[in-house]
Amino acid sequence: MAENEFDIIIIGGGPGGYVAAIRAAQLGFRTAVVEREHLGGICSNWGCIPTKALLRSAEIFSYFGHAKDYGLTVEKFGFDIAAIIKRSRGIAGQMNTGVQFLFKKNKIATIWGDAKLKKAGEIAVTAPTKGVLGPAIEAPKGALGAGTYKAAHIIVATGARPRVLPGLEPDKKKVWTYFEAMNPDKFPKSLLVVGSGAIGVEFASFYRSLGSEVTIVEVLPQILPVEDADIAAFARKQFEKQGIKILTGAKVTKLDKKADAVTATIEVGGKTETITAEKVISAVGVVGNIENIGLEAVGVKTDRGIIVTDGYGRTNVKGVYAIGDVAGPPMLAHKAEHEGVTCVEMIKGLKVHALDKAKIPGCTYCHPQIASVGLTEAKAKEQGRQVKIGRFPFIGNGKAIALGEADGICKTIFDAKTGELLGAHLSGAEVTELIQGFVIAMNLETTEEELIHTIFPHPTLSETMKESVLDAYGRVLNM
Template structure:
């Protein structure tokens, strides 16, 4: 096979792309990944991982201020913003290096530059023109460069970028996207966050914990719009208790910039008010990177900014596939990874299950954490299901009390007729780690009876999960 000929070429080296490449290599395919900026993608370099590093610093800082509650003494806690950001960027660099190692280990070729599908089975690559926050990033050692490359199978894994709304365009100075928000030159005393999805509330939580005056504006009636209403209401109460101001059913009509501030005109409840803040974060969602990669030329179908695929990553054009954020919601790294594996295993001809989006968990790393999987109560009822609902507060859990984290809620939703677990929704300490228990249960088609017969260790936060199940059937023990 020629040097420019591969079995599979993947456009994009993010979580979906690099995991798909590794699985394809394991299956014996000759694989190349075309990337223009960072191996590991947004997740490892500007999203999931570095934001968690920032949030970890905020969490430790929070505990410094709570030291007295644990019988400890910490005098005048302070922070070094530059060092916090450097730690976060260092961790991102470590993740990037790790992906390079995995490519070398699995004999995956890297092609460095902007890739475009010129026809079915062929891409052209040109030198990258710029990076996220500056000049192009240097190519990894041994990477191929500009040229034409061929493969029977081309997988588009180009990810997504921040959505831009008219009048709210980021300028990288006073109006930020998440790129600038995680790499600030100075700490803002006040901050307006537009949008209360995962990105918005995570940055609101970080900056509030570190001392900023934070306001969150959400156009919908509920913050965290994709979450169950009970969990969203619980989280809002906790955020407001921390001092975060929240406006729902509110639209930012315009932004007026001054030298050191931005004034937002907000329409809420039939009235207009203004809020002035030092910085604004636009967190109004993301949109798939479908432009300028040749999709139109080969007739790949797109809809509302994403590529249309089946449950195996296949598009309407034979030999062209799409995975991850560019293939639509939920736009989450773990969904992208799963899609990547499913896609290449289907190409190999293995027997695989199509992606079930209902079993993709979601995690938000604010304080308190939020995690969920499956149907919300409202969605279950919209489907005409008769449901049984269980709720258990963390105040009834010994481990949560011992941790000093008694504020939390676990909610479970069952089909009343069959006992099928339809959904689970949590907010509280470490729930992003707990949720996987419910994901496994749903994947194994577990019923309430099997969960009730499962022994949960004591004392653990996981006991809230079982208690919630018991509550759904009138058998709760510790409440």
Template sequence: MADTYDILIIGAGPGGYVAAIRAAQLGFKTAVVDREHLGGICLNWGCIPTKALLRSAEIYHYMQHASDYGLSAEKVGFDVGAIVKRSRGVSTRLNGGVGMLLKKNKVDVIWGEATIEAAAKGNTPGRVTVKDTSRAPAPKGALAAGSYAAKHIIVATGARPRAIPGIEPDKNQVWTYYEAMVPQTMPKSLLVMGSGAIGIEFASFYRTMGAEVTVIELLPQILPVEDAEIAGLARKRFEKQGIKILTGAKVTKVDKAADAVTATVETADGKTQQLTAEKLISAVGVVGNTEGLGLDTVGVTLDRGIVVTDGLGRTNVPGIYAIGDVAGPPMLAHKAEHEGVLCVETIKGLPTHAMDKAKIPGCTYCQPQIASVGLTEAKAKDLGFAVKVGRFPFAGNGKAIALGEPDGLVKTIFDAKTGQLLGAHMVGAEVTELIQGYVVAMNLETTEEDLMHTVFPHPTLSEMMHESVLDAYGKVIHT
């Protein structure tokens, strides 16, 4: 058996590699196991490459509307192969960067598929067997498959696309985000099943590139986790762009032809219709990767496919921990990273506390962008808060007008009794960058008075954040 590690992490995604680096910083002898790619799904097949695709679509959109800015652009077109190549190149570059960070911090990389054979007991370390699965070439310097010992084992195996029985992805006509990120040709028509962040981002990308897109959502509202007012405004923008949207509808059957897929869609009133397109993207959520890890063997408690933890990464089995998507929602890379740090610092014995998931921001990088943190207006009222709500439209902001982005809204929700900022929700240009201002404010327990007396730079989009707060208390200036 190899030398014993203090901490061995299964999975080198955002949660896993960040946990590994923090562990090394704290003096732990650390290893991370992965079977396919450093950086995980986020870096290789999720967050990062989709943003590269969406950036290409954004530039293409601006080129098509060059005359709006006093410019001219002739024979505007695109090369789908080049777009995909750029996206993959971005991921490759960052994948290499993760490898360099792990090496710099003296974290061992073990290549293969891990199974927990035993948890630590007393002075006896736990055991992990790593098998060579040959899914991808091992990074330079990676350790070979074998048996490894560790005092602490952290499961950070992430999640994979959820498959609906009877509508399983086939990599040809029914896609997951894997296939949607690397199209060989641009489909002329597309059905998107699910209107969460993944579905809406792909709907936005493909529509901007010219495809006829229909989004099918089971719930009454697209972007179901977002504030209803913000989601409604986003829907109007999407429909104005030509995206067709069906809510309160579900796909009950999919029939495939040589060059098309036909979905039978049932609406809330019991009526059915058939929609045909070249491709269908299944974006109905993800499920944790818990299979094959030996969790059942060592007695780790699962709940509906998610590892149960105490908020600091600890499972019911001493010496075994879980972070990131496999430990439950929100299934976001930044949540996984922070969980990794909390978990390792807890192992070290440093003062820690479970994160407040209500203060984790969510972002959707479609056109227009959507960003939020905290309670929606409806949720705040459901919890019994008397609320003050502020709104400020992009149309009242000088920077937004100058950018040619006059459509959007910033919305803030306060506790009327205390002035506590309960939630903030935005739709419009660059709101994914703006939202962090409110995240910081919420974590510092900033009141409406603090925000009203904060000086925001001019001219910026961030001024709308200030005006929205002022509007909640009847002091708005520019509307």
């Protein structure tokens, strides 16, 4: 096989792309990944991982603020935003280096540049001219460069970028996307966040924890629109207790930029008001990177900004596949990774299950954390299901009380006829670590009977999960 020929070429080195490449190499495929800027993608370099580093700094800072609640004395404390950012960027660099190591270990070739499909089985790669934040970074040592490359199987995993709305165009100075929000030149004393999805509330939580005056504006009537109504209402109450101002059913109609601030005109409740803040974060979602990669040239079908695929990543064109954000919501790193493995194993001819989006967990790392899987109560009822609902507050959990994290709730939704677990929704301390228990239960088609018969260790936060199940069936013990 020639140097420019591979079994599988993956366009994009983010979570979906690099995990798919590793699995392909494990299965004996000669594999290459085309990347133009950052191995590890947005998640490792500008998203999932470095934002969690920022949020961890904010969390520890907030603990200092109520150290006396733990019998501790902290006489003086503060923060250095430059040092916080430096730590976050260092962790991102570590992740990038880790992906390079994995590629070397698994003998995966890196092709550095912008890729475009020329025809089924062939791509053209040109030198990268511009990255997300400017000129592309230097290619990893040993990377292949511009040229024509061939493979029987080409997987598109080009990820997503921030959505831009008219009137909210980011300028990197006064109006930020999450890129600028992660790397501010100075800490803003006031902040307006437009959009209350995961990205919006995470940055609202980060900046508020460090002392910024924060306002969230959401066009829909509920913050965290994809979450269960009970969880969203609980989270809103906690955010407002922290001093975050929240406007729902509200729309930003105008931004007036001045030298030291931005004044937003907002329509809410049939009235108009203005809010002035040093910075604005536009957090109105993301869109897939499907432009300028040759999809039209080979006839790949798209619909409303995403590549149409089946549950295995196959497009309508033989030999062309798509995974991750470009293949549609939910636009989550773990969904992309799972899609990548499923796609490659399907190519190999292994027996695999098609992606079941109903069992993909979602996590938001604000304070308190939010995690969910499956149907919300409203969605279950829309489907005509008769449901049993269980709720358990963290105030009834000994471990939560001992941690000083008694503000939380666990909600479970069961089919009243069969006992099938339809959904689970949590907000509170470390719920992003707890949710996998419910995900496993749903994958195993567990009913309430198995969950009730399962022994949960004491004292742990996980006991809230079992108590919520017990509550759905009138058997709750600690409430």
